[in-house]
Amino acid sequence: MSIQKTLSIIKPDAVRKNIIGQILSKFESNGLKVAAMKMKHLTQAEAEGFYAEHKERGFFGDLVRFMISGPVVVLVLAGNDAILKNRELMGATDPKKAEPGTIRREFAESIDENAVHGSDSSQSAEREIAFFFNAAELVN
Numbered sequence: 001m002s003i004q005k006t007l008s009i010i011k012p013d014a015v016r017k018n019i020i021g022q023i024l025s026k027f028e029s030n031g032l033k034v035a036a037m038k039m040k041h042l043t044q045a046e047a048e049g050f051y052a053e054h055k056e057r058g059f060f061g062d063l064v065r066f067m068i069s070g071p072v073v074v075l076v077l078a079g080n081d082a083i084l085k086n087r088e089l090m091g092a093t094d095p096k097k098a099e100p101g102t103i104r105r106e107f108a109e110s111i112d113e114n115a116v117h118g119s120d121s122s123q124s125a126e127r128e129i130a131f132f133f134n135a136a137e138l139v140n
């Protein structure tokens with residue numbers, strides 16, 4: 001086990017549902033610490049740049065439209081094996097396939113609006129943290 005940092009986004013559907021706190025509670029009660037956090041309304045260019053790896057996929061336009069449909073919370077989570085731990089807490093991309101107790105199973109209904117994003121590798125965590133935060137904004 002090693003201490004890692006990972007990027008999480010509480011997506012517009014979850015912010016609209018007023019469940020930011022319930023999602024933060026899942027992270028905090030499972031050993032992840034908030035190391036940086038801010039609210040933001042992503043621009044189209046930011047959403048396209050953030051999800052650039054998916055730009056050839058059929059769902060890209062819908063994904064970008066959804067991600068700019070309202071404010072999000074972007075946060076850095078730190079802890080033992082934070083990248084995998086966060087992905088486990090999130091559950092599968094499609095909430096219908098997510099395990100009981102996961103964030104997506106409890107708080108999301110569809111693959112298009114699935115409550116949270118999480119970095120999927122150490123390389124993506126590094127890129128995604130730098131996409132939203134500079135070093136001085138990370139507190140631990």
Ligand code: ATP
Pocket residue numbers: 054059063092093111112113114116117118119120
């Ligand atoms: P995220 O990157 O948001 O954490 P993920 O890593 O579980 O999600 P990705 O494959 O990276 O899944 O897809 C990014 C986002 O694109 C998903 O969260 C989902 O909203 C959307 N998406 C992925 N696959 C599909 C699909 N087959 N149909 C519709 N939307 C999809």
Ligand code: MG
Pocket residue numbers: 118120
């Ligand atoms: Mg992904």
